[in-house]
Amino acid sequence: MKIKAIIVDDDLDSRKLIQGFCTNLFSDKIEILDLCDSVDNAILSIEKNKPDLVFLDIEMPEKDGFELIEHFDKIDFEVVFVTGHSNHLTQAIEASALNYLMKPINQLNIKSIIDNYESKRAFPTNINRTHILKNNVRNIDNTLVFSNLKGFSATLVADIIYCESSNSEGKCKIVTTSDTITVSKKIKQMQESLPEQEFLKVSSSYIINRNFFKSFETKESKLTLKNGFTIKVSEEYFNKKTLMNAIQK
Numbered sequence: 227m228k229i230k231a232i233i234v235d236d237d238l239d240s241r242k243l244i245q246g247f248c249t250n251l252f253s254d255k256i257e258i259l260d261l262c263d264s265v266d267n268a269i270l271s272i273e274k275n276k277p278d279l280v281f282l283d284i285e286m287p288e289k290d291g292f293e294l295i296e297h298f299d300k301i302d303f304e305v306v307f308v309t310g311h312s313n314h315l316t317q318a319i320e321a322s323a324l325n326y327l328m329k330p331i332n333q334l335n336i337k338s339i340i341d342n343y344e345s346k347r348a349f350p351t352n353i354n355r356t357h358i359l360k361n362n363v364r365n366i367d368n369t370l371v372f373s374n375l376k377g378f379s380a381t382l383v384a385d386i387i388y389c390e391s392s393n394s395e396g397k398c399k400i401v402t403t404s405d406t407i408t409v410s411k412k413i414k415q416m417q418e419s420l421p422e423q424e425f426l427k428v429s430s431s432y433i434i435n436r437n438f439f440k441s442f443e444t445k446e447s448k449l450t451l452k453n454g455f456t457i458k459v460s461e462e463y464f465n466k467k468t469l470m471n472a473i474q475k
Contacts, residue, residue, distance in 0.1 A: 228254075228255060228256060228257045229255060229256040229257070229278045229279050229340065229343055229344075230256075230257055230259050230275065230276070230277045230278045230279070231248065231256055231257065231258055231259065231277055231278065231279040231280065231281065232258070232259055232260045232261075232262060232268065232271055232272060232275060232277045232279075232280050232281070233245060233258060233260075233261050233262065233280075233281045234262045234263075234264075234265070234267075234268040234280060234281065234282045234283055234286075234291070234294070235262075235263070235281070235283035235286070235308060236263050236264060236283060236286040236287055237283070238263070240283065240308070240329065240331075241261045241263070242261075243331055244258075244281055244308075244327075244331060244336070245258050245261060247331070247332075247333050247336045248336060251333050251336070251337075252336060252337065252340055255340050255344070256279075256340055259271075259275045259277055260275055260277075263286075264286060264287070264288065264289070265286060265288070265289035265290070265291070265293055265294045265297075266288075266289070268280070268282075268294055269294060269297055269298075272298075272303065276302075276303075277303050278303055278304065278343070278347075279303060279304045279305075279306065279339075279343055280294075280303050280304070280305050280306070281306050281308055281327070282294060282305055282306065282307055282308060283307075283308045283309075284307050284308065284309045285309075287410070291307060291308075304325070304343055304346070305325070306325040306326060306327055306339050307325065307326040307327070308326065308327045308329065308331075309326060309327070309328060309329065310328075310329040325339060325342060327339065368382060368383050368384065369381065369382055369383070370383055370386075370419060370420075381400065381402055381405075381407065382402075383420065383421065383424065384424075384435075384437070385402040385403045385404065386400055386401070386402050386420070386425075386435050387401045387402060387403065387434070387435055387438045387451060387452075387453055387455070388401050388432060388433060388434045388435065388438070388451060388455065388457070389401075389413065389416045389420075389425075389432065389433040390413075390431060390432055391412070391413040391430070391431040391432070392408060396410060396411070396412055397409070397410060397411075397412075398411045398412065398413055398415075398416050400416075401453075401455070403453075413427075413430070413431060413432075413433065416433060417433055420433065424436055424437065426472055426473070428449060428457060428459045428460070428464060428469070429457065429458065429459060429460040430460060432457050434449070434451060434457070436472075436473055438451045438452045438453065439451060439452070439473050440452045442459070442469055442470075446458075447459045447460075447461065449469075
């Protein structure tokens with residue numbers, strides 16, 4: 227029985243490349259049911275087509291590949307994450323025993339994925355795959371992936387000191403312990419991406435990591451972070467008492 231697959235990637239060339247390898251070289255083993263350019267389109271396609279296997283790009287506009295996994299209450303398909311960079315994100319994926327493809331993709335990569343899937347299908351288990359897959363993805367949640375002008379960057383959440391809304395529309399500056407990154411997200415989208423228990427929006431333009439808070443001057447409503455950076459706190463967000471309570475949460 228052929229493997230039924232869907233390819234999810236916002237990049238047309240990447241979708242076509244994976245489709246080409248599958249169709250031209252392994253058509254006796256795998257059938258591509260659909261090509262999707264976004265998480266939302268992929269969700270609809272998965273619900274309609276019931277694939278066995280999903281090639282899933284990690285970083286896409288608006289929603290990333292991990293959000294697709296979190297959408298489903300029950301996951302009855304295999305996932306192969308697709309990424310263009312080897313970094314601590316791929317190490318985390320590998321450590322979580324999840325499949326992934328590294329761009330540029332070649333026919334040996336595809337053959338390995340097909341062989342791996344056929345091996346699992348030949349020796350099925352009663353393991354709750356939904357539970358395991360979601361837990362594995364959450365183990366990777368300490369890493370965020372952001373689009374930038376050159377491609378995308380992966381950053382550990384714990385390393386983010388603060389985020390600042392950029393003058394450029396739809397851009398945000400992320401300052402970490404080792405780097406400064408400009409990403410293609412609005413400050414509101416950044417707030418939604420970051421864990422609420424660790425990050426705090428202190429004005430319309432700034433989000434801080436509570437762990438890097440150092441001091442607050444009441445008279446000037448000025449907040450200082452451990453790296454020495456200061457931020458004017460908006461009174462509509464916090465006063466001395468409410469900020470203190472928020473930092474201590």
